[in-house]
Amino acid sequence: MTSFASCSDDYYVNLNLNTEMELPQGRESVLHFFEQFRKQYPTMRNFYARERGELVLEEDKDSGHYRWTSVEPKRICSGQVNPVVLEDAMKQHRLVLELAPYTLSVSPLDCESLNLMFGFDYTYRGNHNQ
Template sequence: MDAHLAGICNDFYVNQKIAVTMDVPEGREAVLDLFGRIQKQFPRLERLRRYEGEYALESEDVDGTYSWVALRQTTLRSGFVNPQSLDEAYRLHRSLLDIAPYYLSVSPLDLDHIELVFGFDFEADRDRDEIVFEALLADSPLAELVDRDRERLVEAQPLLGIALDDDPRMQAFFEIKSRPARGRTGVPGTEGTEPISVYLTARASGPIKSLDELPSLFARLAGHSERLVEERLIPSVLVPIRRAILSRPC
């Protein structure tokens, strides 16, 4: 994991999604040609898997670090979990932007959007909604919506979106997922092993004029993401959640 983040969260990952309007080729030859090309450049991606509606190329999980590429009907996604550096994850994503349009016959007009996602997972042994509420909402006016003496919180999953660069096609979203599924006790947020997840999603909407724009689009998304993580997400979301988890261990 990036050393800067190792002390804040349990897992950190950088994902990318290339979304198109028209269906991508899903035949055996198209999938194997694309994945074979990717595997030559990234030899650790050596396991071909088939899931419902998806083909995936995956690496082994080595001490919590692994990467993957997944092809669906209208998306090509990639991810790197606990990379040693951002550049390590970026190399995979940039490579897909370079080769995928030609293997999947993606045109500039066909591009719907590109997303770059920074994800942060926190393991917690007590109610995850309570943790999110305490960390992010307890001192805000929204806290007045809940009578803490009489009512039990059942969901706290904030989502905010902003436009970037005064460009409506460039957006960023901050999302916190507590995954408040009810367990056998009927009490949300207390059962299961799912973590609290924090996502920063930077999105550039298409279409574009030329495939040559893809590298600069990625650079803009990466630049915005790194800035927002450093200046806003770490001090305003990640550190408070970490502090709330440690302040009242189960």
């Protein structure tokens, strides 16, 4: 398979699982989800909360490629920036989908949509005003 790194400055592969009902926000459920994720990917050490109730677990961003996952009130997200091998990102997303029913009580009835997105960033080195 072609490496997307040769086609863009940065690329990412993200997964969004949107639910009809709000996800459990209890400490035990959410921490269990992230702990199970961290067992598979021990380099994911940065855990923090954002303003709107979003909880994030991610790797250090210094290396130029990193993975992350987040839980929002009605969405579970997962992503990898500049994956060395595309299959690594797919394995990560598969893990999210395997863990969600058991750790966050997500059922097929509750799923509104499942989105897989490939994103590409290009840095323009010229004058934007021309």
